[in-house]
Amino acid sequence: MTAPFPTPVTDETQRLLSPDELAAALRDIGARRYHNLHPFHRLLHDGKLNKDQVRAWALNRYYYQAMIPIKDAAVLARMEDAGLRRIWRQRIVDHDGDAPGDGGIERWLKLAEGVGFARDYVESTQGILSATRFSVDAYVHFVKERSLLEAIASSLTEMFSPTIISERVAGMLKNYDFITKDTLAYFDKRMTQAPRDADFALDYVQKHATTPELQRQAMAALTFKCNVLWTQLDALYFAYVAPGLIPPDAWTPGTGLVAETATAQAAGTGTLGPHDVPRLPRGVRLRHDAVRNQHVLLAPERTFDLDANAVAVLEVVDGTRSVRDIAGLLAEKFTADRTVIEADILVMLNDLATKRVLER
Numbered sequence: 001m002t003a004p005f006p007t008p009v010t011d012e013t014q015r016l017l018s019p020d021e022l023a024a025a026l027r028d029i030g031a032r033r034y035h036n037l038h039p040f041h042r043l044l045h046d047g048k049l050n051k052d053q054v055r056a057w058a059l060n061r062y063y064y065q066a067m068i069p070i071k072d073a074a075v076l077a078r079m080e081d082a083g084l085r086r087i088w089r090q091r092i093v094d095h096d097g098d099a100p101g102d103g104g105i106e107r108w109l110k111l112a113e114g115v116g117f118a119r120d121y122v123e124s125t126q127g128i129l130s131a132t133r134f135s136v137d138a139y140v141h142f143v144k145e146r147s148l149l150e151a152i153a154s155s156l157t158e159m160f161s162p163t164i165i166s167e168r169v170a171g172m173l174k175n176y177d178f179i180t181k182d183t184l185a186y187f188d189k190r191m192t193q194a195p196r197d198a199d200f201a202l203d204y205v206q207k208h209a210t211t212p213e214l215q216r217q218a219m220a221a222l223t224f225k226c227n228v229l230w231t232q233l234d235a236l237y238f239a240y241v242a243p244g245l246i247p248p249d250a251w252t253p254g255t256g257l258v259a260e261t262a263t264a265q266a267a268g269t270g271t272l273g274p275h276d277v278p279r280l281p282r283g284v285r286l287r288h289d290a291v292r293n294q295h296v297l298l299a300p301e302r303t304f305d306l307d308a309n310a311v312a313v314l315e316v317v318d319g320t321r322s323v324r325d326i327a328g329l330l331a332e333k334f335t336a337d338r339t340v341i342e343a344d345i346l347v348m349l350n351d352l353a354t355k356r357v358l359e360r
């Protein structure tokens with residue numbers, strides 16, 4: 001497939017740009033085409049969407065998140081240099097995590113749950129707009145088919161993402177009462193991951209785009225990627241804003257959601273407070289897996305690995321002690337400030353409540 005994407009002209013003379021000029025040309029592409037400029041994002045960040053429109057965004061964007069590590073594995077597979085692979089593989093770890101319950105995809109699922117979705121529905125990817133799927137899949141195909149330079153250059157949209165992320169998080173927290181900091185936790189890590197990844201990719205592109213033609217290819221790859229992001233928002237806008245034509249089989253408001261009480265928990269809206277008495281629901285047990293020397297919460301058909309802090313808390317969750325009692329016990333045990341412990345364990349317990357392995 002060699003169909004050209006709209007390709008910016010390096011300049012009339014097609015001369016080789018200096019590394020700084022190349023970086024400036026790439027930034028200029030973002031300034032004109034990055035998805036922060038899309039009307040759907042403007043509505044999202046300014047609090048102009050209703051809850052269902054925000055849900056449509058969270059659901060569709062899950063497909064992008066889920067495919068990113070597949071895209072990165074495809075890029076990795078093309079790298080002949082072990083040093084390069086060692087650096088790139090961190091991207092896969094960032095999204096997949098090192099263990100179940102960890103990583104960016106998991107955090108996106110929390111975001112989707114926070115706005116009311118049932119996790120299984122989101123993971124099934126039923127209801128995702130075909131246009132979302134087409135455009136995300138096009139990104140994966142692109143990195144498989146084009147040169148490594150183009151594959152790496154196509155990730156350079158991340159140069160622009162920290163700005164949009166801070167704007168999005170601030171705007172959504174301010175403008176939507178159903179959005180909490182916990183729900184948007186996905187973006188916390190991206191604020192450091194994205195600049196790290198973008199710096200590396202930019203450096204690679206500056207070093208390897210050594211002819212005007214290669215520089216043109218790098219710019220075209222970034223343009224293509226801006227279009228991958230833009231078309232996803234076009235699809236959302238068309239289906240859920242105006243004219244509001246939801247395609248057959250795509251998500252319709254009211255479906256794929258959990259009951260509102262569970263939603264409140266998922267959104268971390270303080271269902272569990274200091275005076276609540278947490279307990280493990282029927283069928284959920286704290287166990288030590290001797291083979292892996294790892295404490296887990298065993299739930300029907302699911303297990304969750306626990307870190308040492310979670311184990312210390314869950315060992316004293318007995319269905320009679322309140323969160324405040326538990327914080328008091330731990331404060332004594334670890335000679336620490338009870339109020340600090342209480343704040344920390346509330347976050348942890350609400351997270352477990354979201355996963356439905358804790359109740360009050």
Ligand SMILES: O=C(O)c1cc(C(=O)O)c2c(n1)C(=O)C(=O)c1cc(C(=O)O)[nH]c1-2
Binds near residue numbers: 068104154160165
């Ligand atoms: O929230 C955003 O606006 C945004 C933008 C982008 C981007 O610019 O590609 C990414 C992400 N988020 C992101 O979370 C992410 O993991 C990511 C990976 C990549 C990539 O191309 O490899 N882009 C992005």
